[in-house]
Amino acid sequence: MEDENSGFVENFIHTQIREDLKAGRNEGRVHTRFPPEPNGYLHIGHAKSICLNFGLAKFFDGLCNLRFDDTNPSKEEAEYVDSIKEDLRWLGFDWGEREFFASDYFEQLYAYAVQLVKDGKAYVCDLTPEETRKYRGTLQEPGRNSPYRERSAAENLDLFERMRAGEFADGSRVLRAKIDMASGNMNMRDPIIYRILRAHHHRTGDIWCIYPMYDFAHGLSDAIEGITHSICTLEFQDHRPLYDWFIEQLPVPCRPRQIEFARLNISYTVMSKRKLLQLVNDGLVDGWDDPRLPTISGLRRRGYTADSIRNFCERIGVAKRNSMVDVALLEHAVREDLNLKAPRYMAVLKPLKVIIENYPEDQIEELDAVNNPGDPTMGSRKVPFAREIYVERDDFMEDAPKKFFRLTPGREVRLRYAYYIRCERVEKDANGEVTAIYCTYDPETRGGSAPDGRKVKATLHWVAAQTAVSAEVRLYDRLFSVADPAAEKDGQSFTSLLNPDSLNRLTDCKLEPALAQVSAGVSVQFERLGYFVLDNRESLMDKLVFNRTVTLRDTWAKVAGKRGGK
RNA sequence: AGGGGCGUCGUCAAGCGGUAAGACACAGGCUUUUGAUGCCUGCAUGCGUAGGUUCGAAUCCUGCCGCCCCUGCCA
Numbered sequence: 224m225e226d227e228n229s230g231f232v233e234n235f236i237h238t239q240i241r242e243d244l245k246a247g248r249n250e251g252r253v254h255t256r257f258p259p260e261p262n263g264y265l266h267i268g269h270a271k272s273i274c275l276n277f278g279l280a281k282f283f284d285g286l287c288n289l290r291f292d293d294t295n296p297s298k299e300e301a302e303y304v305d306s307i308k309e310d311l312r313w314l315g316f317d318w319g320e321r322e323f324f325a326s327d328y329f330e331q332l333y334a335y336a337v338q339l340v341k342d343g344k345a346y347v348c349d350l351t352p353e354e355t356r357k358y359r360g361t362l363q364e365p366g367r368n369s370p371y372r373e374r375s376a377a378e379n380l381d382l383f384e385r386m387r388a389g390e391f392a393d394g395s396r397v398l399r400a401k402i403d404m405a406s407g408n409m410n411m412r413d414p415i416i417y418r419i420l421r422a423h424h425h426r427t428g429d430i431w432c433i434y435p436m437y438d439f440a441h442g443l444s445d446a447i448e449g450i451t452h453s454i455c456t457l458e459f460q461d462h463r464p465l466y467d468w469f470i471e472q473l474p475v476p477c478r479p480r481q482i483e484f485a486r487l488n489i490s491y492t493v494m495s496k497r498k499l500l501q502l503v504n505d506g507l508v509d510g511w512d513d514p515r516l517p518t519i520s521g522l523r524r525r526g527y528t529a530d531s532i533r534n535f536c537e538r539i540g541v542a543k544r545n546s547m548v549d550v551a552l553l554e555h556a557v558r559e560d561l562n563l564k565a566p567r568y569m570a571v572l573k574p575l576k577v578i579i580e581n582y583p584e585d586q587i588e589e590l591d592a593v594n595n596p597g598d599p600t601m602g603s604r605k606v607p608f609a610r611e612i613y614v615e616r617d618d619f620m621e622d623a624p625k626k627f628f629r630l631t632p633g634r635e636v637r638l639r640y641a642y643y644i645r646c647e648r649v650e651k652d653a654n655g656e657v658t659a660i661y662c663t664y665d666p667e668t669r670g671g672s673a674p675d676g677r678k679v680k681a682t683l684h685w686v687a688a689q690t691a692v693s694a695e696v697r698l699y700d701r702l703f704s705v706a707d708p709a710a711e712k713d714g715q716s717f718t719s720l721l722n723p724d725s726l727n728r729l730t731d732c733k734l735e736p737a738l739a740q741v742s743a744g745v746s747v748q749f750e751r752l753g754y755f756v757l758d759n760r761e762s763l764m765d766k767l768v769f770n771r772t773v774t775l776r777d778t779w780a781k782v783a784g785k786r787g788g789k
Numbered sequence: 790a791g792g793g794g795c796g797u798c799g800u801c802a803a804g805c806g807g808u809a810a811g812a813c814a815c816a817g818g819c820u821u822u823u824g825a826u827g828c829c830u831g832c833a834u835g836c837g838u839a840g841g842u843u844c845g846a847a848u849c850c851u852g853c854c855g856c857c858c859c860u861g862c863c864a
Binding site for chain 1: 790791792793794795796799800801802803805811812813814821822823824825826827856857858859860861862863864
């Protein structure tokens with residue numbers, strides 16, 4: 224099944240949900256949830272999960288909750304809750320009133336645990352962490368029963384209540400589910416369901432000193448919220464029997480089903496929260512919203528649109544196979560979106576002065592320029608032209624190869640929306656560096672076309688020197704120099720694989736005056752160069768900083784590259 | 790005494806017994822006042838591999854091979 228507009232593609236989860244619906248499970252409802260742990264910023268891997276969960280709910284006419292999985296107060300902070308909500312809203316998702324926290328259910332979860340204790344299905348274990356590990360066995364050998372496994376329900380209840388009351392030291396005891404220490408599935412070897420932990424919780428403060436573990440809290444929170452389909456990533460497949468076990472033992476109001484899919488990996492970047500946190504903490508990048516990071520806030524600052532990210536998530540599909548998506552697909556998604564939306568402007572990043580010798584000394588003309596050749600409704604603007612202008616250094620070559628169409632001595636080119644100019648001679652400094660080029664223009668070609676019908680091979684962007692606005696432009700490239708930096712090789716850290724050229728700051732860029740009026744966060748195209756966005760953090764009243772989102776496709780760069788450099 | 794998953798184009802990914810969708814990438818061509826965009830064309834006699842079942846197999850069965858995950862009081 225395919226919907227042309229959204230690029231919607233059916234996946235195996237749709238198939239499974241349809242089967243559940245057909246079988247009449249959960250009264251025919253579909254209710255999903257996005258369950259972030261507030262211990263880091265959202266990244267594009269989360270976006271895949273968000274699009275999946277909200278998308279499924281929408282497709283099946285159901286609901287999707289936002290639930291913060293905040294069962295480990297030692298790692299979680301309110302700051303992260305705020306950033307997650309902001310990113311979610313920016314991506315365009317609405318969870319209505321359904322904003323929940325696993326911590327909302329602590330009392331109910333405790334009651335469920337008490338029930339297990341009373342039923343003889345959970346016990347308090349006094350083994351130390353090291354002993355617990357030894358008793359657990361290995362992948363090849365079964366574990367051994369804890370010596371505390373056969374305590375009476377009454378004793379367990381007393382101990383568990385006293386755990387809650389704060390009578391015991393952190394880590395001195397845990398509550399464990401009594402399942403099977405010989406299971407081939409490690410998760411079923413009497414998993415811990417409550418631990419003693421005196422840490423300040425961002426919502427419940429200090430009223431609890433015991434906290435439920437993920438396996439216990441997650442599935443039961445799903446059940447409490449009436450979730451029908453609990454979508455998670457592949458590494459939780461082994462947890463599913465445990466997820467089901469808790470649901471089966473307790474009198475829960477709903478029987479959710481866990482379905483796993485493969486998490487997103489993108490080439491030339493890292494996606495794990497641990498690695499992202501390390502890059503931020505070690506100062507290797509400029510915070511969680513560094514434009515080179517795959518975080519939602521980083522992509523936003525880089526100039527990626529929410530539409531392009533959602534589109535990307537739709538195109539990559541959902542399956543169970545570990546894979547790595549080519550970053551080129553992400554770049555394609557944003558180019559496709561910005562090609563439609565971004566107004567065009569002219570900006571010269573590496574200026575080279577051009578003096579048009581036969582142009583009147585003090586004249587300034589206002590030339591018409593269209594804002595988007597593909598969309599007449601975006602209108603046009605005036606661009607000032609004068610005797611002295613800047614063109615891109617890369618657009619001039621003294622000894623040009625045949626395929627180089629741009630400016631070179633003796634050749635005529637078009638200045639976009641202005642005139643044809645011919646390069647007559649160049650000026651150099653003592654080192655032989657070209658410092659300026661002298662040209663003549665043809666007054667008959669005003670607007671950019673010749674009455675005699677003669678053609679030129681190239682059209683260059685330019686900015687009049689006198690009215691130019693100065694700015695800093697940051698050129699970003701992939702953060703890592705290898706496609707899969709997370710693949711450990713010879714024990715070297717992934718941080719040694721950072722691309723030293725991932726950021727190139729150009730501080731002497733010249734912009735057409737209209738660019739001084741754009742707002743932060745609004746994407747524009749610098750003609751022939753790429754899509755850019757005014758930085759939302761570093762631009763001040765008298766200082767403009769633009770971030771390059773992505774270059775335009777550049778066939779010439781490819782040709783030049785093949786010839787061995789430009 | 791191990792358990793759980795996964796192998797379809799360079800990269801993602803449809804396919805669910807009737808003869809290999811689509812996207813990105815790549816390569817050509819047309820259009821073009823952005824070497825952009827747009828448009829057109831090409832790109833798996835083949836689905837990890839070896840057998841088997843069948844009129845017919847990427848789809849079913851069996852055996853191999855390869856890759857990923859699991860021994861936190863993290864999620």
